[in-house]
Amino acid sequence: MPRLSAAQRHPVRFRLNGEAVEGIAEPRMLLADFIRHELGRTGTHVGCEHGVCGACTVSIDGTMARSCLTLAAQVEGCEVRTVEGLAPEPGRLSVLQAAFRRHHALQCGFCTAGILMSLDVYLRAHPAPTEPEIREVLSGHLCRCTGYAPIVRAAMDAAAELSLSTRQEDVRYV
Amino acid sequence: MGLTATMTSSARSGPWIGRSPERVEDAALLTGNGRFIDDLGVRPGTLHAAILRSPHAHADILTIDTAAARAAPGVAAVVIGPDVKALTASLVVGVKAPVECWPIAVDRVRYVGEPVAVVVASDRYKAEDALDLIEVRYAPRPSVIDPLAAIAADAPILHDGFPHNVASDRRFRYGDPEAAFAAASHRIAIDIVYPRNSCTPIETYGVVAEYSVSDDAYDILANFQGPFSIHAVISRALKLPGNRVRLRTPPDSGGSFGVKQGVFPYIVLIAAAARIAGRPVKWIEDRLEHLCASSSATNRATTLAAAVDDEGRVLALDWDQVEDCGAHLRAPEPATLYRMHGNLTGAYDIRHMSVRNRVIVTNKTPTGLNRGFGGPQVYFALERLMQRIAVELDIDPLDVIRRNLVPGNAFPYRTASGALLDSGDYAETIELGAREGGLDELKARRAAARAEGRLYGIGYTAVVEPSVSNMGYLSTVLTPAERRRAGPKNGAQATATVSIDPVGAVSVHVASVPQGQGHRTVLAQVIADVFGVAPQDVRVNTEIDTAKDAWSIASGNYSSRFAAAVAGTAKLAADRIAVRLRRIAASHLNVEASEVAFGNGKVFSRDNPDNAMPFARLAALSHWSPGSLPDAAGQTIRETVFWTPEQLAAPDDADRINSSLCHGFIFDICGVEIDRATGEVRIDRYVTAHDCGTILHPGMVDGQIRGGFGQGFGAALLEEFAYGADGSFLTGTFADYLLPTSTELPEPVIVHMQTPSPFTPLGAKGVGEGNCMSTPVCIANAVADALGEKNIVLPLVPARIRALIAGEEPPAPVGGMTAPRAKKPGGRGLEGEGSADVGAPPQAVWDMLLDPATLQAVIPGCHGVEKISDTHFRAEVTLGIGPVKGRYRAEVKLFDLDAPRAVTLSGTADGALGYGAGEGRITLTPRDDGGTTVSYTYDAEIGGKVASIGGRLLDGAARVIIGQFFAALARHAGGGAPAAGAAGGLSGWLRRLFGGAR
Incomplete structure (x- = not known):
């Protein structure tokens, strides 16, 4: 990583949901603020700014990460995915998103983007999760509306549907 | 799809x-x-606000020096109390008293987190930079945190207009309670201390405000939830008629649970800041601000007594409620206390009742709406009492509930204090819940567990869930004569x-x-x-724009x-x-x-x-x-x-009030098992049977129940806004204020019955708040049953449970670990001791300790030491504690000098991140090798932001810093090393930070 000066703004370039993006940021700028306010992708939300609530979770090079504890400059050259990249195309929902809607797994929807990103990353690596495993993944997220049970059901249902699908990748990620 | x-x-x-x-x-x-408030664009040129907050629970503001902040890059304005006072009027206070309430401290702070200054700058980062440049000098006053301590004769007074910190003291009498108590064969009572907590939405507060000079009008966007009676409070504070205060809400709001009612003081504050800055101003609250200073439910001390006959029938109740509303009585408080006034007899047919309601101010954050709103506090007392009646009279607790229920043929039923219970069949709901919830099986599990010596308990609660508040219920706080003067308030x-x-x-x-x-x-x-x-x-469309939409004072989403x-x-x-x-x-x-x-x-x-x-x-x-x-x-x-429903009449001259239109019914059963070794409470099964009238969308009703249950579970087992004895706020992160997560929150068994309300167009009743009322006490009753305990205090964290069952613990083996020394109760106190070996004789060490140049070299992070006198030093230091690193000014005075053997140091430190005060004694003992053993003890209190978010790390950090000090001293003296005390502290702390804990 190049040496950055605290007093200056530096260009930051990375891929966001498969698309090359670029912006200017002070070295101290948080990734969450950069994505939301510089790049205008406001689907990622900030709930606590200290890494506990999980609302700001994004995928960085395929790993779930808190964008409130990550500096924008740290993702230079990385592949970042956010909730805006989950749906296969405008007007359609991914299997996981559709399961959330079917199971009423969200109410206010503020924490939902982070939960979707964690589950998306997790289910890619663990296509046949158990309920305790899903609950363990979700324990990194705080939801005040749902009591988690419908989120667990949606995740299990989505995992089952994805594993049944013969053209899994086509349905899941475009 | x-x-x-x-x-x-x-x-x-x-x-x-x-x-x-x-x-x-x-x-x-x-x-x-989604389109939440921080997702929406703002007008070009909009500025961003950050708020400097009080680190003290109670202090006079001596001076605020904003010059450096004003000169900082990007800063457009720095706003302090007198600036806001010049543009606004005091917020309305909920009772008649000569008391002012401003959205920012004026001359005096009364709780940790109270706004002291607002910086308005070109972006949030720059605004926060400038906060650090504001110098505030405080003169701390004694503070009072506990509501019962606040009404003691010698308590510090928060507001001269509230003598003895009492904002209101009213007594009510319904039926003939004295005769009922005199005639009853039993008087059974319980004392309750209900803690402070909050439903903490994951989205925090947000406000965007601008002022038009040409229109003399404000345009405000805020994720305010209502009630819009508060719009009148806002416009009055901004000194404009309501038609010049346009208040809009964004399309989406990230949870509220009542809490976003409390954004309104910030609406006034940011609106004033926008007027001063001459530009639109946006403010998004951060999580520390939200936990520390947004709003919370009230904590309450209650004594409740029942006159009871031999069969467990309650003939009369005697309530004494002391409600803690925090440092200011903000609208609509004291509504938390009066929202339940018609329902103080719960689900029971009790005709005689006396009530004393006191509203108290303390040095804590002002309270406001919170899901359940008064219900958790009332039902914790009432349902704990019903459980105690069962225990003391040796009757099955469920039979005590059954024998006291409002009978199924009595609806609509007028309670003693005036509520009109609209519909229901409580006994039938209980039978349904017991049957569908598998109560017999739970009882068998309890019997089996107990036979094996395990701790298993079953709790019950029967709760009437009020909904659709009468806008007139709050006027019950006034006397009938005062109400006549003010004119009737009613309806919704x-x-x-x-x-x-x-x-x-x-x-x-x-x-x-x-x-x-x-x-x-x-x-x-x-x-x-x-x-x-x-x-x-x-x-x-569910947005509100007060300039264009049809609305009234009851608009909004609450009750x-x-x-x-x-x-x-x-x-x-x-x-x-x-x-x-x-x-x-x-x-x-x-x-x-x-x-x-x-x-x-x-x-x-x-x-x-x-x-x-x-x-x-x-x-x-x-x-x-x-x-x-x-x-x-x-x-x-x-x-x-x-x-507006005709049933919502104003309180009558006998103080009877139909405080809500609808009354759902909830019957809960909880089975818990308690781990004897760890004190952990595990919910074996939770059954919640609801009658909320006609169900419009079953999926959403169950969603409301699960969500409310989760918050009730958190209130029972995890959540408390904790304050130190000095008023420091100790739970400023989600690592300190613990919310339930997916791994410990079980799914309740939900049972439904539908008795339509005759008073609502669709027959529906409210359902969202019930489990916040019923679940905390149901879990508490189960724990009480498991442990055979009377005094159950929430939250039931493992340490508290362990303390309750400690009596059963076998004696510790000889030579085993001993319990750590107890700290001062409540405070974020630090105490410690240690020693270090220094390779220099005592006189040389003594001289070094009193020499500013040496001290500057050995104090960690020290920028300079100034010697004011031989026994008075001033230093500037930068210290990092946990996640917060900041600069502090320290004053150290020396006492009891016994050269070169011992000295007592007394000091204070304060900075943007907090303050501390402490005392230490250093003893120098000559060693055989010509060196010196330096022994020390210290005792300190820490407050401010450091205590709120770094609390868990303070003990370790103090040991590290002191260890560094002596290590540097030893190096400076030319040899030696810290002895085991300090080194052990350091390595132990590092191990906890980076080792086993992960």
Whole structure:
């Protein structure tokens, strides 16, 4: 990583949901603020700014990460995915998103983007999760509306549907 | 799957009420297209605010030096109390008293987190930079945190207008309680201390405000939830008529649970800041601000006594409630105390009652709306008491509940204090819950567990869940004479508008502000049923704009009023249009209006469905051919209905008040097992049986129940806003204020019964708050049953449970670990001791300790030491504690000098991140090798931001810093090393930070 000066703004370039993006940021700028306010992708939300609530979770090079504890400059050259990249195309929902809607797994929807990103990353690596495993993944997220049970059901249902699908990748990620 | 859910043709027809279609809100929220306040753009040139807050619970502000902050890059304005006071009027205080309440501290701070200054800058980062440059000098005053301590004769006084910190003291008497107590064979009482907690939405507060000089008007966007009676408070504070204070809400709000009512002081503050800055100003609260200083439920101390006969029947109650509203009595407080006033007898037929209600101020954050609103506090006392009656009279607790219930044939039932319980069959709901919830099986599990020596308990609660608040209930805090002077307050105007556009498309607007409750989906269902169209053909807008929309003081989303009042009002508006559409259709179809029906997108003759026309065509006629419509049919373009139920009367001269319109019923059963070794409470099963009247959307009702249960579970087992004895706020992160997560929160068994309310248009009652009322005490009753304990204090964290069962613990083996030394109760106190070996004789060490140059070299992070006198030093240091690193000014004075053997140091430190005060004793002992052993003890209190967010790390950090000090001293003296005490502390702390804990 190049040496950055605290007093200056530096260009930051990375891929966001498969698309090359670029912006200017002070070295101290948080990734969450950069994505939301510089790049205008406001689907990622900030709930606590200290890494506990999980609302700001994004995928960085395929790993779930808190964008409130990550500096924008740290993702230079990385592949970042956010909730805006989950749906296969405008007007359609991914299997996981559709399961959330079917199971009423969200109410206010503020924490939902982070939960979707964690589950998306997790289910890619663990296509046949158990309920305790899903609950363990979700324990990194705080939801005040749902009591988690419908989120667990949606995740299990989505995992089952994805594993049944013969053209899994086509349905899941475009 | 498409964004518009596909429906089979049979599923396209109504009725939609009672079904659980997918929510219209979800597609946007799931794809990152929600429109929360911080997701919306702002006008070019909008500035950003950051708020400097008090580190002290109670102090006079001596000076505020903002010069450096004003000169900082990007800063447009720095606003302090007197600036705001010059532009605004005091916020209305909820009782009649000569007391002022400002949205920012004026001359004096009264709680940790109270705003002291606002920096307005070109971006948030720069605004926060400038906060660090503001110098505030405080003169701390004694503070008082506990409500019972606050009313003691010698307590520090917060407001001169509240003598003895009492804002209100009222006594009520219903029936003949004295006679009932005198005649009863038993008097059974319980003392309750209910803690402070909050439902903490994951989205924090947000405000965007601007002031137009030319219009002399404010335009404000805020994720405020209502009640819009607060709009009157805001406009009065801004010294303008309401029509010059435009308040709008964003389309989406990230949870509220009552809490976002509390954004209103910040609306006034940011509006004033925008006026001063001459530009629009945006402020988004951060999480520390939210936990520390937004709002919370009240904590309450209650003594409740019952007059009881030998069968466990309660003949009378005697309530003594001491309500802690924090440092200011902000509107609508003391509403938390009075919201339940008609329901103080719960689900029980109790005719005699006396009540004493005191409202107290303490040096804590002002309170406000919070899901359950007064219910958790009341039912914790009442239902704990019912459990105690069972224990003391040796009756099954469920039988005590059953014997006291309001009988099923008594509805509508007027309670002693005036509530009109609308409908229900409480005994039937209890039998249903016990049967469907498997109570017999739970009892068998308890018996089996106990036979094995395990700790297992079962708790019950029976709770009446009030909804749709009477806007007049708060006036019960006034005496009847005061009420007569003020004029009656009553009712609860619900507002809905249904409109039809020129192509016959239906829109709905309601003056309710959802934060995730799915209002748009349910309203589409309700209106679709009236017009016989599909829900997806109805568009619903739930934003509020006070400049354009129909609204009233009861507008907003609180007291679970949506399903019962707002959805019903929307139906009434649609019904009015439907009546006119029938008249118009009658003339087109050549039938009587009474024969016209709506369905499948058509309007048709009931007798001959083929005689039909499309709904959209009929509905559009008012636009295209108003001159051809039948006489007196009236327009079908737009209809607004205001609905207030007649049952919501003002309090009468006997202080009887029907505080809410609807009363659902909840019966809960909880089975818990407690780990004897760790004190952990595990919920084995939780059953919650509800009768919330007619259910509009079963999926959402269950969602409300699960969510409320989760918050009740958190209140019972995890959550408390903790304060130190000095008023420091100790739970400023989600690592300190613990919320339930997916790994410990079980799913409750939900059972339903539906007894429609006769008082609401759809028969629905509120359901969202009930489990926040019933669950904390149900879990507590189960724990009480498991442990055989009377005094159950929430939250039931493992340490507290362990303390309750410690008596049963076998004695520790000789030579084993001993319990750590107890700290001072409540405080974020630090104490420690240690020693270090220094390779220099005592006199040399002594000289170094008193030499500014040496001290500067050995104090970690020291920028300079100034010697004021031989025994008084001043230093600037930078210290990092946990996540917070900051600069502090330290003053150290030396006492009891015994050269070169011992000295006592007393010091204070303060900076932007907090303050500390402490005392230490250093003893120098000569060593055989010519060196010196330096022994020390210290005792310190830490406050401010450091205590709020670094609390867990303070002990370790103090050891590290002191260890570094002596290590540097030893190096400076030319040899030696810290002895085991300090080194052990350092390595132990590092191990905890980086080792086993992960």
